Amino acid sequence: MTREKLGALEVRVWSGGSGAPLLYLHGFEQHPGDASFLNRLARHREVRAPEHPGFGESTALEENYDVIDVALHYRRLIESWRSAPVDVVGHSLGGMFAAELAAISPHLVRKLVLVDAYGLWLDDHPLPDPFALSPRDLERAKWCDPAKAPTPEPSAFEANGNAEALAIFRAQNLGTATKFMWPIPDRGLSRRLPYVKAPTLIVHGEADGLIPTGYADAFARSISEARVAIIRNAGHLPMVEAEDQFLAAVDQFLS
Amino acid sequence: MKFHWFAEVTYPHLPPDFRERYRSAWVTPPAHLIDPVKVGETYRMFIRLMQIADQVGFDGLTVNEHHQTVIAMTPSPNLLAASLATSTKNAAITIVGNSLALYNPPTRIAEEYAYIDCLSGGRLAAGFVLGTPMDSVFAYGMPPIEVRARFEEARQLILRAWSEPEPFIFNGKYNKLRYVNIWPRPIQKRIPIWVPGGGGSIETWDLVNQHDYCYGHLSFSGLYSSKPLVDAFWEYIDKKGGNLNPHRMAFTQIICLANTEAEAEKNYYEAVRYFHRNSAPGNFGNPPGYTTIRSLKASANQVSIGRNKLTPEDRIRASRGEMSFWEYDDKGYIIAGPPQRVRQRLRELITDLRIGQLIATPHMGNLAEEIAAENTRMFGYEVAPYLRDLWADQPDYWTPEASQKLVAANAPTARTDAGSRSTPSFEAKQAGK
Structure with a gap:
């Protein structure tokens, strides 16, 4: 991963491949690192996967920023790339950011993929509080089969096996995520989803215990050109737990 | 040396299996467990106990x-403080404190x-205060x-609201106020400010150092649990060239006074266990983002210090109520026994941690009112007067001037003979005023 200047910020970015441009925005826990699915996405594309402001080694935005500031940050990143429009894949919290970006900068987004995305709230289907789950309950909620979950997760790249470093890395990432997800991960996206013009694929792990599949339908209802792909045998991270199915669905949609 | 009376206003009638049945004593315990009539009785008891504390110095x-x-x-301590303001005469009213981030606009606190x-x-x-994670963020x-x-x-808004003579505009990031002009204004031109912490956040240390506030290490786990952090605080202040006056450090300590050690165990053991068993924060104690990365890194270096006297296993047993009464005492959670012993242990604690404001806690858990009242009286007559010599050479800028004068004129003093209480008529005299 490399560091780049973007406006006043420093951004750490994973880059790979060449071809059609694709921006990948990671989830609320951490950047996936040099994950297998990113490498495979980059076989026929130019993929850039930045670490969000305030996560890991990307510097933070000014303290009272909001989700629109993050969307503008990614608008700037795409503009600096000089390849717009680009495809955007956003996972979890990154899905919230991707949808906001597509709503306020429709000219920059060719196709949009939202993977187990946060951003909506359904009173009849309240989401669990990911910050108050015990580590064990969090594992159960995010994996379809916790016993088969990769250990360490590919996304633990930062810590090099050092438990204390991993704890601090997690505290920083999750602390930053609270800005958008605490206490309810609804920052008004439902009002802005109708502005999304890009054809959209809603990918959702069938067994996501953090965001049930009803949310995939809710996203699809609010976006004019959207369809849903449910990934079997996967929870909140289908790109890790069911990598082949995930990539097949995404490749088919983007090609 | 100053002594403050404090207790958590704990609901005293929880079912014995509360800890096992509910995952947390904070945020989510079902409210149907408590009887509002008994809550009212509890509130009135605490006011009576603090009236006694005011009377005994x-x-x-x-x-x-x-x-x-x-x-x-005590969701709003200001309500209890207002009751005390009219029903007590001498003591300071130390509110520790209001959670500044939670009120919109915070001029309400001013x-x-x-x-x-x-x-x-x-x-x-x-x-x-920032408030605990359970309070402020959950x-x-x-x-x-x-x-x-x-x-x-x-904080900046409140200080300006107290001091600016004319209405002013406040354009903050979180608070936008066109006309700040609070009524009334405080009597004190320089209100003593206390910033209790306990988590060892370096940002809080910087704040109290920069503004010469009173810091408070508020925990109920005593000397050995706190010493690494309190020592680190003083080292930090010293390194920054700050004020080392002990009166800018407050510390809480549960006190269990009785005539004999056996009587102390009989009177307090159940209440000490009740308090510790029923205070677990569950999963709400340590959310990400509450402590900065800078402070997390600093505290990682401190946790290993002091483990020889208080191990992680000790902490778990203490929180489960599994320690014997004298283990709680030995490990620092409580200071128990006859006045002579309590004086000696407090003298060591106060000197060791360099504390000028001891927040004594004579009520805990489901302790009966009469025992807490006697604990309070024994502390006022037979402990505090014997420790007044500590730090007597250092000025105290962190207790209000008015209360310092009133208490100095009225508090019991150490007796010189071995007879009865030093000023036995004091309490009656105060009560009859």
Whole structure:
């Protein structure tokens, strides 16, 4: 991963491949690192996967920023790339950011993929509080089969096996995520989803215990050109737990 | 040396299996467990106990803010403080404190503190706190990563609201106010400010150092648990060239006074266990973002210190109520026994940690009122007067001037013979005033 200047910020970015441009925005826990699915996405594309402001080694935005500031940050990143429009894949919290970006900068987004995305709230289907789950309950909620979950997760790249470093890395990432997800991960996206013009694929792990599949339908209802792909045998991270199915669905949609 | 009376206003009638049945004493314990009539009785008991504390020479009556917990039913400490302002005469009213980030606009805190200062004749010590994670981020829904910035903005707004003579405009990041002009204003021109912590946040140390506030290490786990952090605080202040006056450090300690050690165990053991068993925060104690990365890294170096006297296993047993009464004493959670022993142990604690404001806690858990009352009296007559020599050469700028004068004129003094209480008529005299 490399560091780049973007406006006043420093951004750490994973880059790979060449071809059609694709921006990948990671989830609320951490950047996936040099994950297998990113490498495979980059076989026929130019993929850039930045670490969000305030996560890991990307510097933070000014303290009272909001989700629109993050969307503008990614608008700037795409503009600096000089390849717009680009495809955007956003996972979890990154899905919230991707949808906001597509709503306020429709000219920059060719196709949009939202993977187990946060951003909506359904009173009849309240989401669990990911910050108050015990580590064990969090594992159960995010994996379809916790016993088969990769250990360490590919996304633990930062810590090099050092438990204390991993704890601090997690505290920083999750602390930053609270800005958008605490206490309810609804920052008004439902009002802005109708502005999304890009054809959209809603990918959702069938067994996501953090965001049930009803949310995939809710996203699809609010976006004019959207369809849903449910990934079997996967929870909140289908790109890790069911990598082949995930990539097949995404490749088919983007090609 | 100053002594403040404090206790968490704990609901005393929880079922014996509360800890096993409910995952947390904070945020989510079902409210149907408590009877509002008994809550009212509990509130009145605490007011009576603090009236006794005022009569027997305590320097301050301390109240605090917690939400949605069985262990401390004081969502607005200002309400209790207002009761005390009119029903006590001498002691400071030390509010430790209001959670600055939670009120919109925070001028409400400036107003209520000013009201209490006016009502009490200038006896207010004003506490500014971030609030525990259970309070500020779970019960009140503040994103953890915003708490400190909101606290800081509120602090600046409150100080200006007290001091600016004319209406002013405040364009903050979180608070936009066109006309700030609070009524009333406090009596004290310089209200003592206390910033209790306990988690060892370096940002809080910087704040108290920069503004010469009173820091408070508020925990109920005693000397060995706190010593690494308190020592680190003083080292930090020293390194920064700050004020090392012990009166800018407050510390809480549970006290269990009785005529004999056997009587102490009989009177307090159940209440000490009740308090510790029923105060667990469950999964709500350590959310990401509440502590900065800088402080996390610093505290990682401190946790290993002091483990020889208080191991992680000790902490778990203490919180489960599995220690014997004298283990709680030995490990520092409580200081128990006859006055002579309590004096000696407190002298060591106060000297070791360099504390000028001892927040003594003579009530805990489901302790009966008469035992807490006697504990309070014994402390006032037979402990505090014998420790007044500590730090007597250092000025105290962190207790209100008005209460310092009143308490100095009225508090019991150490007796010179071995007879009865030093000023036996004092309490009656005070009560009859």
